[in-house]
Amino acid sequence: MPPALPFPIRKECPPGACECRQGELLDAWERDPATDIRILRLTREEEKALVARIEAIDSYEALNRLEQRLYDLLGIRLTITPSANGVRTVRGLNIKLAEQQGLCRRTREILPAAVRRCLAEHPEIVYALLNARDLLADIPDQP
Template structure:
């Protein structure tokens, strides 16, 4: 498979555990994640920080999976939800080629988006039946 688009530049040796090189060396491997350049990552993070509504968040989750293979799971934590930071669990599943830094910045950007627009957080909680009785 020949990739004509630009690929993400490699991380400094020893700093990341993304497995970029083995991914490129394996024929037939899914290299969509390497299409996420640093500039595109900045655009993605900005988009995640400026969520409009829950449907927008779900649409972005679908696009990240379809275009890059990144699966992001978002759900309320077990127990009482007191804050957006502590009450909602955001998990980026492991993916060969996904940079360690990116794996941390995506959930942080989603949390900032939920804090910027609390209605999205309320809708997310309501989608999981946590606000049913209020």
């Protein structure tokens, strides 16, 4: 009999609707309890709370703390990089979550969208992000 999970997990997506492979992750955990299943802690209710928290970010430091907490608590890697065409607006940023077994397709869409909304509301975060990562040189001069 497999060991009981130490926390409530996200309800599995309908077959064919998602490629999260949650069942495979749980099977791997049953074989080896050292398998990282932190991502399964992100239930739909927790996801809604996380989106609200992301949208409430008001500084570059808070964004960095969120990135670190996502990794520490859920194993999610959030990356924000400029597009190849440069950054003129928030749309010029590539905001992605790293591929990860157990990470729902819906979550991979919702979290970057929440970050984009936050950055659109607080352009000073975008400037701080580009400055801290030494990417301001990539912004073309405005006419």
